[in-house]
Amino acid sequence: VQLQASGGGSVQTGDSLTLSCAASGGLFRSYTVGWFRQTPGNEREFVGCFSWDGKTKLADPVKGRFTISRDIAKNTVFLQMNSLKPEDTAVYSCAVTRVIWGRVTEDDFYRNWGQGTLVTVSS
Numbered sequence: 001v002q003l004q005a006s007g008g009g010s011v012q013t014g015d016s017l018t019l020s021c022a023a024s025g026g027l028f029r030s031y032t033v034g035w036f037r038q039t040p041g042n043e044r045e046f047v048g049c050f051s052w053d054g055k056t057k058l059a060d061p062v063k064g065r066f067t068i069s070r071d072i073a074k075n076t077v078f079l080q081m082n083s084l085k086p087e088d089t090a091v092y093s094c095a096v097t098r099v100i101w102g103r104v105t106e107d108d109f110y111r112n113w114g115q116g117t118l119v120t121v122s123s
Contacts, residue, residue: 001023001024001025001027001112002023002093002112002113003021003022003023003033003094003096003112003113004021004022004023004113004115005019005020005021005092005094005114005115005116005117005122006019006020006022007020007029007115007117008021008029008091008092008116008117008118008119009119009120010077010121011084011119011121011122012121012122013042013084013085013086013122014083014084014123015059015080015084016080016081016082016083016084017043017080017084017119018079018080019035019055019078019079019081019117019119020034020037020076020077020078020093021076021077021078021079021094021114022074022075022076022084023050023075023076023096023112024075025066025075026072026075026077027075027096028050028053028070028072028076028077028096028111029052029072029100030051030099031052031097031098032048032049032050032052032096032097032104032106032121033049033070033077033094033096034046034047034048034094034095034096034097034098034107035047035048035049035051035068035077035079035092035093036086036092036093036094036095036107036110037077037090037092037119038089038090038091038093038116039089039090039091039092041054044093044107045050045059045090046059046099046104046106046107047059047062047079047092047107048065048068048079049068049097049104049105050069050070050077051101051104052072054070054103055101056068057101057104057105059105060073060091062081062088064103065076065083065084066079066080066081066082066085067079067080067082067083067084068080077094078121079092081119084119084121085121086121086122086123088122089119089120089121090102090118090119091116091117091118092116092118092119093113093114093116093117094113094114095107095110095111095112095113095114096110096111096112096116097109097110097111099114106116
């Protein structure tokens with residue numbers, strides 16, 4: 001099952017965007033869904049995640065600006081991004097994991113990566 005991230009675009013500093021991560025079936029009922037971002041030449045960076053049992057975690061650079069939510073009926077996890085900054089510019093991707101909660105920030109434990117969506121924030 002491949003995930004599909006969507007909702008990216010080009011915005012100005014301070015604007016908002018909502019990204020969606022959709023999957024077929026009931027995948028999100030038993031997996032943690034993670035959001036990562038990557039810029040050219042850099043490692044993939046953890047952004048946040050939503051666990052199968054409702055826990056959330058956000059990376060320090062986005063705390064207070066981004067939120068994660070889930071709509072199980074739609075098999076979709078959302079990444080609401082507010083107060084966007086130029087340093088948020090990246091390709092955002094989602095994937096799933098069953099790793100223990102203490103290691104959910106590590107992309108090596110994720111699979112089913114889909115094509116990402118580009119977010120560009122201009123100053």
